Amino acid sequence: MELEENTEQKVDIFQQAIGLAKENHRLAQEKEEAEERVASQAKFPSENPNPVLRIGNDKCLLYANAPALSLLNNKLLNGETAKTGDQVPFEFQKMASHAFSSQSIQQSEIKVGMQTFHLQWAPILSEGYVNVYGRDITKRKKTEQALKESETRAQEVLNHAACGIITIDEHGVLDSFKPAT
Numbered sequence: 001m002e003l004e005e006n007t008e009q010k011v012d013i014f015q016q017a018i019g020l021a022k023e024n025h026r027l028a029q030e031k032e033e034a035e036e037r038v039a040s041q042a043k044f045p046s047e048n049p050n051p052v053l054r055i056g057n058d059k060c061l062l063y064a065n066a067p068a069l070s071l072l073n074n075k076l077l078n079g080e081t082a083k084t085g086d087q088v089p090f091e092f093q094k095m096a097s098h099a100f101s102s103q104s105i106q107q108s109e110i111k112v113g114m115q116t117f118h119l120q121w122a123p124i125l126s127e128g129y130v131n132v133y134g135r136d137i138t139k140r141k142k143t144e145q146a147l148k149e150s151e152t153r154a155q156e157v158l159n160h161a162a163c164g165i166i167t168i169d170e171h172g173v174l175d176s177f178k179p180a181t
Contacts, residue, residue, distance in 0.1 A: 051117065051134030057100055059093040061086050062129055071134065074112045096130045099123040109137070116141045 045052040051068035055061060061084055064072060072082035075089040087093070091110065099106045099121035106121040115138045122131045158165055164180040 050136065051119075051132070053132045053134075055088055055092065055096045055130045055132065057096075057128045057130075059087050059096060061088050068132070068134065071110075071112055071117065075110075092132075095119070095121050096132075099130045100125070114138070 045063070046065045048065055049067060051071045052063075052065045053061065053068040053072070054063040061072070061082060063084065064082065069082055072088065072092075073080070075091070082088075088096070095106060095108050100123050103123060103125060105123075108119045108121065110117050110119060115136055117134045118137045120133045122133070123129075124131060158167075158176070158178050161178065162181055165176075165178045167175040167177075169175045
């Protein structure tokens, strides 16, 4: 009888151990999957083709993806190379401070060589840093400039025309009138 009880206890303990081993295996798989998801999400800013950086309230660079490092390196003097922990260029310090003090998202444009970037400065007050999201707007700026030049040329044609000119918008409303000279 005692032998049967010992055997039953051992079988019971063995079954519990198998159950625990299965549970441990399941938890290990869940942990591995969660770590893979976190690693994938962590790569998101580094894979962004646009500049993404983080500046601490001490004006030091906390993070910069490759496009942001390129932008920073072009703004630094003496051919320096930006790296985590370094002070950011003065104009970046100024905008980061403004975002912190206003406690709101700020917008700016910065020219770097032949490129123009729109930067959005998002202060994360509880963490003590500003996230900066950039976008290359060079094509848009060139298009805006071309449009202004086209409008100026059109206005010059209107101003120097010998005959009278009337322009009407798409709703039939008089837009401009230039009498004959």
